[in-house]
Structure formats: structure tokens, C-alpha cells
Amino acid sequence: MWSWFKREAPRDCQVRLGADGPVLALPRDEILLAGALARGIDYPHNCRVGTCGQCKTRLISGQIKPMMDFALSPLTAAELRDGYVLACQSKVRSDLVIHLPEDRREHRHARIASVQRLPGDVMALQLALERPLAFRAGQYAELSLDGPTLTRAYSFAHAPREGGDDSVGFLIRRMPGGAFSDRLWAEAAPGLPMRVSGPFGAMGGRGGADDADALCVAGGTGLAPVVSIVEDRLRHSSRARFLILLGLRRAQDQFAAPILERLEIASGGRVRSRIVLSDEPADSAWRGARGPVTDQITPALLAECGARTAYLCGNAAMVQAGQGRLRALGWSDAHIHTDAFVASGTPAVAPQAPTPPLVPTVRPA
Structure with missing residues (x-):
């Protein structure tokens, strides 16, 4: 039987990069x-999971569907009011006009200054840079x-210095089968050339302006x-005091x-730390947690340390578990700062936040 009606194929959404820029045809619901x-x-980005903020994009017109609550993202209140979104967490829902973010990465040639191999397949790596690099505490x-072609992200393992750092340090864990860490373990020696790009991330919050006592879980x-x-x-x-819980x-x-130990001594009694072992044999001599x-995140612990802000850093499952415990104890996300590591070659895990039920629409001013 002849049909008078033909089902049309879904039309791609036309995404214009700037008022006079090129146009991309993207299927509806594709991530921008x-x-x-x-x-x-060449779209500026880094983490792809909504934490680094490198893909901040101004939505000039059109509709997107957020995959996370942007109020819990690196976007500031002013940026949200101005129509900014995170491209890595935005599904295309209509024709769009966007303003591409600026590439804020800086690149430095570097050489290994020192290498120290530590227990637990961890390396303390110190790099000498060709010129200083400025970053904020908690960035990577x-x-x-x-x-x-062979690049991995690592957090700076020390506080930044005024005017930038010409020597930067990292803690790098060897990942079984990891192309980068295996190569580094085999070749790392003073003088080996490397490249440092960044900085990325915004985990440190307000940093030195905040006197709040903090719980740090790593x-x-x-x-x-x-x-x-x-x-x-x-x-x-x-005034700020810190309790560090380190999971191994x-x-x-x-x-x-x-x-x-160095951190505790330098703090004059304002830093305490505890190591917690997850897989230690029951019959070992370990007497700690x-x-x-x-x-370890319990009402008693929070009362003991007086924390009013928290920093959670480590693999995504640990960070999400810590967020869940703090939320269950009445903490708001405004006081929980996170840095979730995603291993190379594994699916990215986006921050666990309620997806907004409404699709925002931004109109040209």
C-alpha cells in the first residue's frame, strides 16, 4: 500500500562557532x-568530566541539555548568569550559536631535576622548567x-610560589600496563626532557582567604x-587547622x-594525619585504622576536627563515596571540594549530581 506520509530522518543541529565562524552539523543529543x-x-578541554573548567563555553543562542548541575561545576555564578556551559557536559538539543573558550593552557619545556622511587610504586618527580609557571593550590x-602523543595529568604536590614556579613536583603512581608510567619508570633520570602544560582545575576553592578548619581525605x-x-x-x-586521612x-x-611528618612539623600543631589501610591482612602487625x-567520615570525627570544609582527592569511586557520606551528614556541596582521578583508558565518571530537569534556553542579548 502506498503511504502518503514519509518519516523524515532526524535533522542535524547546526552549531555555529561564533557569530561569523564555521558551522558544524551535530546530531541531536550528541555531546558538544x-x-x-x-x-x-581544536576545542580547549582537559578532563572531559566537568571538573577542570577548560571547556567553559558561552551559549549565545539555542538549547542544550546539561548532564550535571552546572551550579556544582567550576562555572562561577556570574558565568552562569551570562549563559556559560561546560561543553563536555552539554548535549546538543537545537541549533546553537556558541563562543569558543580561549585556550588557557601554557606550555613549558622541562627537564627532570630529581627522581625518587617510593614504596607503593609511587615516584616523587621534580622538574626544572625553562621559565616559571603560575598555578593555584590544588591544580594539576x-x-x-x-x-x-604520550601525555597524562598529575596534580602539583606543593604550594605555589609568588611569581610562579621554575621547579615543580609531582607524585606519580605506576599504573599496571600504563603507557606513560611504564615509560617513565624505565627512563626517568635527571636531564630527561619533558613538557608541562597547564595549569588545570579549580579544586582549591578560595585558598588562603578561608580560615575554615578542613577535613582532607586522599x-x-x-x-x-x-x-x-x-x-x-x-x-x-x-588559624586554619587540618585533619588529613590518607587511604592506602x-x-x-x-x-x-x-x-x-614534614607537613605536621611545619604546621606547628595545626596539621594532623591518619593512614587508613583497606586491604591489610587481618593478622598483620598494623594497629591503625x-x-x-x-x-572514617563520621559525626564523631567531624566534631573532633571541627571541619567546616572538606577536600576529597583520589579515584572517582572514593570521591563519590566521601561526597555521599558528607551529604548524608547534612553538608552542602558548597563546602565539599573534589578532585576525582580517572585512570587512562577507563570510562570517565562524571560528578554525581542531580541532572537539571529543564533545558536552559539562552537568547541573544
Whole structure:
């Protein structure tokens, strides 16, 4: 039977990059950043999970569907009012006109100044830069071997210095089968050339302007941004106190004891730390806390340390578990700062926040 009606194929959405820029044809519900990258657009980005803020994009007109609550993202209140979105967390829902973000990355040639291999397959790496790089406490950088083809992101493991740093340090864990870390473990030696790009991220919050006592929960090398933030806050606040909970698997993985001891001594009693082991054999000599490090987040612990802000740094599952416990205890997300690590080659885990039910519409001014 002849049909008088033909079902039309879904029309692609036309995405214009700037008022007079090129136009991309993207299927409805495709992620804006992914679609642009797939079509060869050099779109500023880094984490792809809504935490670094590098893909901040002004939505001039059209509709997108957010994949997270942008109020809990690196977007400021002013940026939200001005129609900014995160391209990595925005599904295209109509024709769009957008303003591409500026590429805020800086690149520095570097050489390895020192290498220290620590327990738990962790490396303390110090790099000498060709010229100073300015960053904020809690941020991270991309380290490269052989240019952009072999690149991984790591947090700065120390507080920033005024005027920028010409020497930067990182804590790098060797990942089984990891192309970058395996290569670094095999070749790392003083003088090896590398490249540093960044900085990225905004985990440190208001930094030195905040005198609030803090709970810092880190998993493994998630200790690096915690050290950066705590050192920075100690420099700028005469009152803030810190309790650091560090989660490791076994006693033999304790790479951080000298780092924590140095931080405690330098703080004059304002920093305390505890190591929690998740997989230590029951019959071992370990007398400290056991289990998931986030299980330590209890009303008694929060009352003991007087924390009014929290920093959670480590693998995505740990960070989400810590967020859940703090929320269940009545904490608002405004006081919870997070940095979730996603291992290379694994699916990205977006921040766990309610997806807004409405699709925002922005009209030209």
C-alpha cells in the first residue's frame, strides 16, 4: 500500500562557532565537546568530566541539555548568569550559536631535576622548567613524553610560589600496563626532557582567604593536591587547622610518612594525619585504622576536627563515596571540594549530581 506520509530522518543541529565562524552539523543529543573534537575542531578541554573548567563555553543562542548541575561545576555564578556551559557536559538539543573558550593552557619545556622511587610504586618527580609557571593550590598539569602523543595529568604536590614556579613536583603512581608510567619508570633520570602544560582545575576553592578548619581525605597519590592546598592555606591563614586521612591498600604501600611528618612539623600543631589501610591482612602487625578511608567520615570525627570544609582527592569511586557520606551528614556541596582521578583508558565518571530537569534556553542579548 502506498503511504502518503514519509518519516523524515532526524535533522542535524547546526552549531555555529561564533557569530561569523564555521558551522558544524551535530546530531541531536550528541555531546558538544565530543562532537566538535570528532570533527577536527581544536576545542580547549582537559578532563572531559566537568571538573577542570577548560571547556567553559558561552551559549549565545539555542538549547542544550546539561548532564550535571552546572551550579556544582567550576562555572562561577556570574558565568552562569551570562549563559556559560561546560561543553563536555552539554548535549546538543537545537541549533546553537556558541563562543569558543580561549585556550588557557601554557606550555613549558622541562627537564627532570630529581627522581625518587617510593614504596607503593609511587615516584616523587621534580622538574626544572625553562621559565616559571603560575598555578593555584590544588591544580594539576599535563606531563608529556614525546610531545602530545604520550601525555597524562598529575596534580602539583606543593604550594605555589609568588611569581610562579621554575621547579615543580609531582607524585606519580605506576599504573599496571600504563603507557606513560611504564615509560617513565624505565627512563626517568635527571636531564630527561619533558613538557608541562597547564595549569588545570579549580579544586582549591578560595585558598588562603578561608580560615575554615578542613577535613582532607586522599586516596594514594590524591595526597598531592591535598599537600598543595594545606601548605598554601598554612601560609595565608594563622588559624586554619587540618585533619588529613590518607587511604592506602597495605602497610607496604606507605610512601607518604615523610611527607606527612614534614607537613605536621611545619604546621606547628595545626596539621594532623591518619593512614587508613583497606586491604591489610587481618593478622598483620598494623594497629591503625582499616577499611575504606571514607568510612572514617563520621559525626564523631567531624566534631573532633571541627571541619567546616572538606577536600576529597583520589579515584572517582572514593570521591563519590566521601561526597555521599558528607551529604548524608547534612553538608552542602558548597563546602565539599573534589578532585576525582580517572585512570587512562577507563570510562570517565562524571560528578554525581542531580541532572537539571529543564533545558536552559539562552537568547541573544
